[in-house]
Amino acid sequence: MPLLLHPPLLRFAQPPGGLDLAATLDCGQAFRWRPHPDIPGCWQGVAGRHPATLRMEEGDVVLETPRPEEAFWRRYLDLDRDYAAIHEIFRGDPVLAQALDCCPGIRVLRQDPWETVCTFIISANNNIPRIRGIVERLCEGWGEPLGEGLYGFPSPQVMARLTDQDLAPLRAGYRTGYLLASARLVASGEVDLDAIGELPTQSALKELCRLRGVGVKVASCILLFAYGRVECVPVDVWIRRVMERLYPAGWPPAVVPYGGIAQQMLFHQIRQNPRLGLEP
DNA sequence: CGCCAGGTATGAT
DNA sequence: ATCATACATGGC
Secondary structure, eight states: OOSOSSOSEEEEOOOTTOOOHHHHHSSSSOSSEEEOSSSTTOEEEEETTEEEEEEEETTEEEEEOSSOOHHHHHHHTTTTSOHHHHHHHHTTSHHHHHHHHHOTTOOOOOOOHHHHHHHHHHHTTOOHHHHHHHHHHHHHHHSOEEETTEEOOOOHHHHHTOOTTTTGGGOOTTHHHHHHHHHHHHHTTSSOHHHHTTSOHHHHHHHHTTSTTOOHHHHHHHHHHTTOOTTOOOOOHHHHHHHHHHOTTOSOTTTGGGHHHHHHHHHHHHHHOTTTTTOO
């Protein structure tokens, strides 16, 4: 069997601050990556309409993908952001220093906005394995075939024409209606996801909340995980507990501009060890 | 059976 | 404005 599913190779020199693929691709910000069944440390999946297999080699990122779209992947993996400098700031705070020891190479992705809208609508009051399953069935049913059993994420135009019955196989429950209503708002241009990228964070948040099934928390996830607004902090039950307990006055001032990255590290750490947020 | 899962929408104070 | 409750589904 070929080692390389997607022969054309793309290689990026070790980014500042490093990259931990497992921590980054499997930490609850993206739902379409899975460990390669045979090759340890290797991940395969789809970003938007771009399939790929990823692995690390001596600190470098190595990507197998049908077309070598370097700019796309550089942006997707946030390789141009200096995480080493951000880690330096986090080192000044005992809690974040500890989180950093736990997951040093975690990065915040810049995913496709529409895909992120949908995956986080689905995430509400749901668990991660089930979110994965619903997203997978959505793409297999309505996404563009990309070969090798992979599918792109269906566009808002395609989803806007679907019915409740079309999406019944997803088993998404009441979120199905939210997906369809949101697809129609985006497809009609009533909510403009490109324009939102140019808005100040507060206005962008408000605009995203016009979508069905999108409240403040989901909107924050979209700004953080699709638009690179790393100051945005999605507050779920876990993070709320941690913040109340450990940062009653909010982040240290130097951390504020990178609160979303700090949040992501803490979330990852909690998932590995649920103690952090809970006890005295 | 009841509880929970990266919440949100809705209607009542 | 704040607060309680229902909401589909599946795993434990």
